[in-house]
Amino acid sequence: MEPVTLEIRDLHVNVEGKAILKGVNLVVKQGETHALMGPNGSGKSTLSYTLMGHPHYEVTQGDILINGESLLPLPPDERARRGLFLAMQYPVSVPGVTLNTFLHAATSAMRGYSDKAQPGARGRLNAHLIPFREFRKELNEDLEKLKMDPSFLQRYLNEGFSGGEKKRAEVLQMALLKPKFAILDETDSGLDIDAIRIVSENINRLQQELNMGILVITHYQRLLNYIYPQFVHIFYDGRIFQSGDASLVDVLEEKGYDWVKDEVAALRS
């Protein structure tokens, strides 16, 4: 079977009337790992939010497709169900909702339980959720792999989580929701060296298990020492400036983003 593709085609995006993305082209196939590297303010996060469908970002031109189907008309939950996952740089907190409740509901929604329950599975409470025991077994296994204490589940979603806890919780969600494509937006920020190892090990494992396509969005090379990209794209001023293989990471590391800036300036003059 042909691998599924995530295609970004000539994507232009405005934020509050200002052009941020100016024609992004990228194809990620399932099983591939791509790194998108760029300086602060280059539009990296705009790209990740736009892919997932945040209403704040206005697509003015171009398209985003999974296996040829446009995601643009779809709300974020439908995009998630097409297999897209965004591990966020700054996951918001939702007070009063425990991690457990949230994971149970989200996993159930992704696996079609919510739809089955409408209308009324007669009399059974929580018919819209995966049977709790079944869910809990899977959840415990994933927690163990991420070296997370089960007491974590009773805390409110992202509320008071440390940087490392937030990122682990993001990867835990990835493990349960089993996406085809994962976008990792600055996933290493706020992680110490042990946490970065656990998180990246799990991402690599999930990639093997699920044959995920991965798009790592990062400023620094650090995470790429743990998650090896086959393809590297240098992102600058709302578009991809240069693409290559993993060796491009070293070039960038050596020359820095000022080199990109100078190159762009030279091209434009």
Added chain:
Amino acid sequence: MATPHDDLRDLKQQQRYDFRTEIDYAHQSRRGLGEDVVRSISALKNEPQWMLDFRLKALDIFNRMPMPTWGVDLGALDFEEFYYFMRAAPEKARTWDDVPDAIKDTFDKLGIPEAERKFLAGVETQMDSEAVYSSLKAEWERHGIIFVDMDTAVQKYPDLVQKYISTVVPIADNKFAALNSAFWSGGSFVYVPAGVNVEIPLQAYFRINAQSLGQFERTIIIVENGSSVHYIEGCTAPQYTTAALHTGVIEIFVGKGAQARYTTIQNWSTNVYNLVTQRAVVEEDGAMAWVDGNLGSGITMKYPAVVLKGPRAHGEILSIAFAGDNQHYDAGAKAIHLAPYTSSLITSKSISKGNGRADYRGLVRVAKGAVGAHSKVTCDALLLDPQSRTDTYPYMDVNEDESHIEHEATVSKISEDQLFYLMSRGLPEKRAAAMIVSGFLEPFVKELPMEYAVELNRLIDLQMEGSVG
């Protein structure tokens, strides 16, 4: 789409029709107010003279008191429109087959157990829980605990009733307290002797031969020194009623070092006026908690109160209100600090959806001499739609310099970023919004017994359907 309230409205209309066709004057008063109605209620209940006198005095006070002109709009309230007494017929008035499918469907969605459904639908006048009840009852009796309906209390424990009735909520406290005093029926009488901890909550539906929620319920709870009790009234499921005017009076006495908690959730259909007076007096080192959930009724005035009479007495009032379309809550809390080192904690959470309006009106009063009194008031309002509304009226009356009052109020909307985050994990918008709302209510819900918490969350989901997007 149809909401549970629509179902209830339909049902109510049908039910009204039913009552017109089969009025049974042995069990129902004529429409409207009057001394003859009071006398006939009292006679039907075989009441002693003192109770008839109490009712007649209350009717007189009611007639002379003006209508409140603040808070909600009571302009459409016509006292002559209502029936003031309806006795549950001993034979079942209807069968399960008579209950409309819409209501059955709502029960389905809520996942309410079979026995409870019949009770809620009015098919049975009590829960099918006699076995449980009997063993509990023996336990209560062993400890000298009295837990009966108010009518039984008047017959069996007249001295206790006479000693306590209307001492916390005087007849003339407000017009609706007077109305209740004249026409009351239903409600519970609870007496816990000194030094007894009642571990299993007393739930109104365990009472045999009594309607759980009366139109004019009158409840008295006496917790003697060093005792504790948790009383639970009402239920989360939609309740329909033929009585569109509900005025309850609840009086609670918390003795020295005693603890009482009263949990209630009401979900009347939206054509109901819900005008309730509930108040507790707390002695030295005693503690009282009101846990008050309001989901239904059209117009609500309700201000659970604690009178902190003895030193170090403590009161907590935790309430939520969910105002949907055509619902207006003027609800809040009162804490009266009369003694030194008394403390109160008031937490009010409201949600307004559609054109719903949930207002907070609260009073904290600190009497001269109540040194070291401390009160904290927190009001959080969540608005779901642009036309939703909330207002906060916090009144402070502080007469003692050496006291400390805090007040915090927030008004918020569902955040776009929270919604996006939850949706990006596969939750459809409505479910994501319902989850944020549940989280907002969590500080309330976690205080509820588990079965109530589960039902309440499910009910919020249902209320949220069709509300966003």
